[in-house]
Amino acid sequence: MLIILVYLTTLFIAPQLWIEPFVDMRIDYYVYPLWALAVFFSREKNPLTLTPLDKFFLLMLLWIVLSMAVNGFHERSTEIIINYTKWLVLFKLVSMTVTSADRLRTVALMLVFFALVLAVEGIEHKTGESGLGWAGQTLGWIDPEAAAAGEPGRTRWINIFDGPGVFCVVYTVGLPFVMQYVVTPFGFGTRLLGMGLVGLLLVAIYFTGSRGGFLTTMALFALFIAVRYKVSLMKIALVGGVIGAAFMLAPSHLTTLDDSSKSTKHRVEMWIEGVEMVQHNPLFGIGKGNFLKYTSKLIAHNSSIEIMGETGLPGLFFWIGLIYLSLKNVVFYVRDTEDERDKAYATALGLSVLGYIASSMFVTLEYETFYFLLGLCAALGFRLKQPIVFTERDFWAISGMTVGWGILIKAFVIIYA
Incomplete structure (x- = not known):
């Protein structure tokens, strides 16, 4: 599992792009061969077996x-x-x-960890006086209407996440795994912590200024409620109406479909x-x-x-x-x-995939x-x-x-x- 942690670090934090002495190092030349060797010697699965x-x-x-x-x-x-x-x-x-339920939980925690680290980065970037992020990146392009309203720019990161829209995906991928901690079968302390972490991700999502990310976030909440509580079509319509109202209350640069740009x-x-x-x-x-x-x-x-x-x-x-x-x-x-926690992690994974697909529409x-x-x-x-x-x-x-x-x-x- 250590190799997955290393891989996700190179994907999300990307030290090879901004942290010495890793700059310009072709990390994939090392990660993929080592990972393949680890899988080969584990002998848990035949790598030549092809599933559908x-x-x-x-x-x-x-x-x-x-x-x-x-x-x-x-x-x-x-x-x-x-x-x-x-x-x-x-x-x-x-x-x-990821050959066991425990390993899936570990990977889920890794995804949450990197989403939260970059949420802190995004919030500091947006609220800091220098206008520069941890990797020295500037704020992203902002719609002229939002700029006129005093918005300095939208948060973004580096590597494949160098645009506000794709950066927001980091948060929406982790969000379903955090949302599961807010409900049973998790204990009161975990649920309380989960609510705080959901709030942190929502602030980070807002600071990206991504319309697609904003819509994806609302869709994830609706899907989470629908799946979690097996709601009827009438209740889904009601939730949709509440979400629609929330959408209309958001700043115009996030909701308008006819922006000046x-x-x-x-x-x-x-x-x-x-x-x-x-x-x-x-x-x-x-x-x-x-x-x-x-x-x-x-x-x-x-x-x-x-x-x-x-x-x-x-x-x-x-x-x-x-x-x-x-x-x-x-x-x-x-x-x-039959394990309720395993169900929760698997459901969160499915919602994370659906959220990614929703984001890919924009x-x-x-x-x-x-x-x-x-x-x-x-x-x-x-x-x-x-x-x-x-x-x-x-x-x-x-x-x-x-x-x-x-x-x-x-x-x-x-x-x-």
């Missing part, structure tokens, strides 16, 4: 390569292939390392172009990594649309399938286990953070009484989601246009 999840990841990687080959390789093709191969290895290593308008324009890409070539799209080249303006700021536009409907099918089967593992594990989030979380879901699959299999029903469910999402986005852009 592994196969979906492999097929997604192969389709990405094929989409680039059909559309012509470009200067970033090698980088993209290496990244997705690394993420596949990461996914596999995580699934074969037109950031929302520009995002939707990119979604329109993403639809055009898949209409141009439904099978292979325009090739992975070509979105910005195609639009000459921006990337999609939406992971699913970017994947759909660049790799076609089959690429979206494999991506959705990977998520679907990961969450299927979570659902089956919650049904199988910013492209194809990063290792996502595949680390899916690797944890895959790890749950090894502890099921009956491992999941890919059924015909799963095929039609994933196909329906793929086609349905394409139709929904197409309808949205028609109405918007």
